[in-house]
Each structure stands twice: as C-alpha cells, then as structure tokens.
Amino acid sequence: MAEFGTLCLFLALAASAWAALASYNGWRVRSGALVLSAERAVFAAWGLVFLAVVALERLIFTDRFDLEYVASYSNRALPFAYKLSALWAGQSGSILFWVFILCCYSGLVVLLNRRRNRPLMPVVVATLSVVTTFFLLLLNFMARPFVSLSHPPPDGMGMNPQLQNPFMAIHPPCLYLGYVGLTVPFAFAIAALATGQLNDTWFRTTRRFTIVSWFVLGTGVLLGGWWAYVELGWGGYWAWDPVENASFIPWLTATAFLHSVMIEERKKMLRVWNMALVIMSFLLSILGTFITRSGIISSVHSFTRSDIGPMFAGFLGLCTIFSIGLLLHRVPMLRSEHRLDSFVSRESTFLFNNLLLVGAAFAVLWGTLFPIISEAVRGVKITVGPPFFNEVFVPITFGLLTLCAICPIIAWRRATPRKLLEKIQIPFWAMLAAGTSLVAAGIRDVYAIVSFTLSTFVIVTTVMEFYWGARSRRRATGEAPFAALWNLLDRNKRRYGGFVVHLGVILIVIGVTGSSAFKQEATAALRRGETFSIGRFSLRLEDMESQDTPNHEFLGARLAVLDTGRWVGTLTPGQNFYKAGQDPSSEVDIRSTLQEDLYLIMIGFDPQEGRATLKAYLNPLINWIWIGGAVLILGSGFAMLPDLRQRRRAAEARLQELQPHAV
Amino acid sequence: MRSETPRPGGGRPWRALLAWLVAALPCAFLFAPGVPAAAEQTPQTLVENALMCYCGCTDLMVRTCTCGTAARIKDDIAQRLASGQTVDQVIEAYVAQHGEKIRSAPTRRGFNLLAWVMPFAAILTAGIWIVVRVRRWAAFGAGPPATVAGAPRTLPLADLPGADRKRLDRIERELRQDL
16 A cells, blocks of 8 residues: 555656646647646646545554554554544645645646636646645655555554644644645736736636635634644643744735735736735745744744755745746736825725735744844844734734724725714724723723724724615615615625624634733642632632543543632543653643633642642633634635626626627 | 714714713623733743743743743742842843743844844835825826716615715725626
8 A cells, every 4th residue: 555655646746747847838839738638637646646645544544553654643542533634743644635735726726717717727737736746746755655664563653642632633734725725826826927918817716716725724723723722731822833923924915915906806906016915925835834844943833853944945945036036027017007096095094904914924924034044143043932923913913903993984096084084983982982991990901902992993893884884775775674784795795704804803802812911820739628719710629530541541630610609610620641652741621701711731740749730821801712713714704605696797798798799 | 854864973972972882881791790900920920921941842931831841940930039139130040041042032132123123114114115105196196086976876875865875875886896
C-alpha cells in the first residue's frame, strides 16, 4: 500500500506538471487540444492524490507501524475519529491533505468553467497547476508521507494529546479550505492580468470562491480559538501566537477585498487595489504555511522543524516577483473609469475600512516578523507577545467599529453632513446611553467602555437598517411586517447577509472585551472538604475521581460549585495520562452561562498529601464570542445563497437577446 | 392630508429616551447581579504580564502559563517584590539572566521603538494619502447628488411619507446597482 501511495504521488506530480505546461503552451499557441489535455490532467491529478489519501488513511487504520508517519502520529488505542484526523496531524500528511483540497478546488473550477470564461481558463489552470506541482514536489522529495521504517515498533507513538479534541479534528480542515481556496481568486486574477481581459469577469466568477474561503478561514480561526480555550487549559482563546496570526492575516486582507470589490462592481474603481488584495491574500496564505512549517518563528503550534522552509521561501519569492511584476505591467490598463463624487460618501468609508483592515493585517504581520527583523539587524532575539498586539490592535479595532456603524447609513456617491448627522442621532444617543450606564454601573476600564459603546453604536445602526427598510417596504406594498422583512432580505441577500455578519463580529467584540477586561483568577491547593473562592463562587473539593479507558487514564478533582452560597452543580477538572507515554494533558471543566464562564483547571495532584492544585478563571461574556461566531456563519451562509430572481432576470435577458436572431 | 412622518432620528425627546432604555437594558442584563471587577493590576501581575514563561511547552506569559516553571517564576517574583525590589528591577533581573527574549513585548527604546511606531506610521501615511486623493477626486469628478430624482421607481411610492419614500428609494436604487 505504501508503494502504491508513493506511485500515486509520483504520477500526480507528472500529471500536474503536464497540466501546467500544456495549459500554458496551449494558451501561447492557441491550441484547444493542449488546453483540453491540461484540463483532463487536472482531473487525473485529483484522482491520483485522492488515491494517495486513501492509501495513507488505510495504513493508519490498519496500524501499519512499519510506516514512519503512522508510527509517529497514531497508535492502536487511538479512537476512530482521531485516526481519521491523523492524516493532518503531521507535516507530510497535512501537506498531502492540503494538495488534495487544492486538487478538489482545481477540479471544481475546471468543471464549472467548461463553457464559461474560456479565454481565461488556460492561464487559470496553469496557475492552479503550478501551485499544485510545487506542493507535489514537496511530497515526492522533501516531506514524503510513505517512508518505511527498517525496524517497525510494536505500537505507534500516538497523536499529540492536545490534538485529540473534536475541534482540532475540524479546525485544520477549515483553515486549509480557507487558505487553499484563496488560490482560486488568485489564479483568476493572474489569468486576467496575463490575458489582458481585465473587465469584471474574473472577480464575478470567483466571488463565491472568495466568500467561501473567507468564511471557512474565519470559521477555522474561531474553532482554533475554541479548541485553545477548552483544550490548552490556560483560560484564554487567543495568544497572538505566530501560527494563529498566520491564519488571521489573510482573513483580514480577504475581508478588505470583499468590501472593496463592491466599489469596483459599482464604480469600476480600485481595480489595481483589488488585484493587489487578491494577490496579497494568496501570498499571505503561503507565508502562513511557511511560518507554520519552517520553524523560522517558534510557536506552540509549529510542526517539527524541517528543511522545507527554504523551498517555501523560494516559492513565495517567485510568486511575489511574478505576480507583482505582472500587476505593474498591467497598471495602465487598470485605470479607474470613474472618480469619487464626494469625500462624505459610502465609497470613502469603504476606502478607510480597507485602510484599517490592511493596516491591521500589516500590524499583525509586522509584530509576527519583528523578532526575525530584530535578530537580523541587532543580533538580539526578542519576543513580540500579547501586550504588543493588544496595544496596537485595539485602537485599529475601534476605528473599524466606528466605520462599521457609519458605513451602512451613509449614502453612496454623496451624503450631506446634515443628513448624516440626522441619521446617526438615534445610534448616537444609544451609544451615549450605553456609555453612561456602564460608568454609572461602576465600570472604569476605558477600553471596555469605548468598546461597549461603539458596539452599541454599530448594533443600533444595523438594526435600524433592517427596521426602516422593512417598515418602508410594508408601507409601500401593504405586506405584513414579517413578510416585508423577509422580502426585503430576500431581495438582497448579500447586503443583509453582510449586516448579519457585522452583528456577529460585534458580538465577538463584546465577548472579547468582557473576557479580557473583567477576567478574574484564583489558584489554590486543596484537600478534601477545603474551599476557595473566585468572584461570587465558592468551590469545595468533594473527592478525587479516576477513570480508565483504552487510550488514557483520567484523574480529576470533583468540586461542588456554590453561587453566593447556593449549590449550582459540580465541576471535575482533571488530567489525562496517555498510555502511549506522552505528557499528561489538562482536561478543563467549565460552567457556562451567557453571563460568564467558570473555568477550572487541575494543575497537579500530590498523592502523598492528598492535595489538588487548582486554578479557576471567571471569564465574563466569553460565550458571546462563540454566539457571535454562529451569527457570523449564519450571515455568511445567507449572503452566499443563490439569488434566484437575479438568475431568472439574466435568463430572460438572454432569451430577449436571442429572440431577434430567431426571427 | 397625511401627516409627515418624523425623520429617522428626528429631534423628538422620547426617541432619545427610548434609545437610552434600549441600550441600558442589555447592559443591566449583561452585568447583573454585580459589576465584575476589572482585572487587577498589582506589582505581581505587572511583572507576570511583562515576562514570558521559558518552560518550552507553550508561548505564554508567566501570568497565563499553568506549568510548574511558571509557578516557580511566580513564587520568585513574589519573593523579590517582598524583599523590596521594584517592578522594573525584577523585570531587569530576569532580562539580565535570560536575555531580551524573556520580555513579553519589545521595549520602547532604540531599534525596538520601530516595532511600536511602524504600524501606526504606515496607517497614518496611507490615510493622509487617501484623504488627499479623495479630496482631489471629489473636486474634479463631482457629479449630481445621489438623491437626485429621475431614476425609475419600481414600487408605488407616491403615497408614502417623505422619509419612507426617500429611504425605500435609496434601498431600491442600491438593490438595482447590486444586480
């Protein structure tokens, strides 16, 4: 089976390289046969990579510890779901999974464009295939998943305990789907630049791919935060780790693109900028992969340091030079057809929104790379940790929140300051009310007050957009209130889906603010019957518990939780001791409400003294982060729904175009 | 004759009162039954936040790391502070022992100042460029205002009050542009 997998990967490399060469040459010499051959090679590469994935999974499930990968990331006791996710637990397996997703995207692009975008497709296929070929080169020569061991162990080392978590099984595929998905708009942008077909076809064709990539990347980031929260046992969800940052940066630039592309659709403006954003997002996704896998920056999430770093750096450099060179070559053809009518307009707010989103991406990238810069310039290793990112990112977030509130209520083209002031009266009063209420309630944290008041501002303006729109429609059509609201939403899913996404982001901001500014913690070493307190909660150690499973042994401390003296339940934080011999992992226990989380960790247990060392966190409003994530997913899903009315109109228009010819 | 509906946000005092209530109620709900205490900043926590844990298993600050190494560092910090050392002295002692890498953030001196200044300098420069550019565009490319009449209407708007008519007109126009 290992030989079969190796053969599949080698043939896939040949197919992918052929697809790149044939497609490019087909475009150069205008040969339809070569282009068709390249498109078939894309499907061949997909099939071969799929077979390699099946081969590796089969080896994992059949406990073939004569294979280095299986011996390193699996063992006999590993549960079924984690044997499945062992595919992306290690370096070479995760690259194989990455290539598989890229091949799926490539196949889908070819399938959806058999009769569309034909002038662009040869370069699209060539670009996608070049990226696929690069990753297949890594798999065939640098990070080979099918390497055999001369002395196979009787059992494998098992998966890292921290990866044995349902969120960690879903989080990497989401990130990969997002990262890899950004290759599709990049390929279309390169095709548009190379062919000179710079009308709106390229971004209209890839809009759904971009939204899907942005959506799954965002979902992956959120799931990663959730995983860190429930698994890593430090009471937080985001540590501004380089690998976390690497996934966040392309998400920020993709968010900027999703906003600025609206200006191109309406005004044929920002065409160079949109191309630059798409190229930037792709390059940043490759940079993220480079950071994760090269070991150039130390991170808790990094894969084992390997020698594929220089290959990634080289590929990143070539992609950067080639794409920027092509963009500069086409700049004269990308001049805007229109100009802005007024400084006070929605277009302007979009420009500033882009400034802050890309500025935020730059700030995070700068902080992530600064240790390397410092070492190169001064020869001194430094750390750029959470205090830096919080201090730099928070003011930018406040700017984004302000724009998020103003943008929906300001008119396109030109808005008079008087009308703008009229429209923000209610949100302004609501914002002021929220601020004074918070101060009156005794809150003195300036960041928290600003964050909550700006969040109120955004929520009120957004809800007002729904309310006034539905009310006006009801008055115009006589529809019932809910029918008017539904029809309003149905008529423009992108617009109102986008507003729902804004609401989701605001809920996340509220959760982050509450859980950062008002977090409390307490540590204690308790014997049976002893109590310690955090906030209004008292925690009494009832007993120690143990549980034996084929995979691990669990040792936990059962604590009674009393809320202002009233018993509200028990929590059992503990540790898993894995039989494969890895370090123990913390198993936190959480009492969750909308108001706060009571988060308990057992740091250790001294059996001689019978004393458990426990740490408790009180994280106010933290669940609003996950609720906000769900709202964000809902809004994105709604925005992505196909517009049947638009399709019908397009079909009718095509029919009308055809009718004169028929006559 | 139909009475004119007040503009959104038009100056009626009850609207401001309503807005106050709308915003104050969620705040009351979120923070009931008591106002949470803001995260405490004692000398101990200041030092713990300023230093990274060197246990090697995580990239966390001493304050957040739960490993045994972090526990020992916390005890040591407490002893140093109890012996009369200031926050800065404790931090400097750790930096002298473990190098600059132990700081959780770059200092605001010398070359490290660049880390703090660069993001804001970049945003400010680009912001000024955008302001200048947009003002120039607006000066040369001014067209008719967005609210100008003439665009075809798809709904019977004639009977609507002024504010609703304008709003629906705007939404319809935006919808058409989206399509």
